[in-house]
Amino acid sequence: MTTDQDLRAAAVHYLRQWEVRDYATMRSLCTEAASVWHNDGSGDQPIDENMELLKQLAADVETLRYETVRQFQDGDEVLQQQVLHLTMTDGSRSDVHAAMYFRFDGGLIDRIEEYFNVVPLDESLPSSGSPEQR
Numbered sequence: 001m002t003t004d005q006d007l008r009a010a011a012v013h014y015l016r017q018w019e020v021r022d023y024a025t026m027r028s029l030c031t032e033a034a035s036v037w038h039n040d041g042s043g044d045q046p047i048d049e050n051m052e053l054l055k056q057l058a059a060d061v062e063t064l065r066y067e068t069v070r071q072f073q074d075g076d077e078v079l080q081q082q083v084l085h086l087t088m089t090d091g092s093r094s095d096v097h098a099a100m101y102f103r104f105d106g107g108l109i110d111r112i113e114e115y116f117n118v119v120p121l122d123e124s125l126p127s128s129g130s131p132e133q134r
Contacts, residue, residue, distance in 0.1 A: 019066060
């Protein structure tokens with residue numbers, strides 16, 4: 001396995017640990033000073049703060065599964081397109097479409113940036129207008 005494959009596999013391995021709620025392993029895959037950014041306006045978070053947020057989010061999740069659509073790598077950086085499939089404890093389902101950026105330092109994740117959009121699967125999509133407007 002090449003170094004490029006190792007880093008791409010490490011990014012996927014990190015996400016697989018959230019699927020099984022193994023926060024200790026997730027944390028061990030990151031540098032001490034790792035940070036996380038999301039496009040939700042909350043700014044940068046230290047990795048430990050983000051882990052607490054992931055634990056809170058998972059409390060309402062029955063199952064979660066990552067589907068990696070594609071990955072790109074340049075040096076110590078991995079960018080991947082993915083879909084997170086969620087089933088909540090109330091039975092509702094949604095998909096989180098995302099592009100996730102990982103920067104590695106010494107083989108450990110040092111930076112994560114996630115651009116995401118949540119798509120509820122159990123709700124009707126709005127129509128493009130009434131028949132009179134079409």
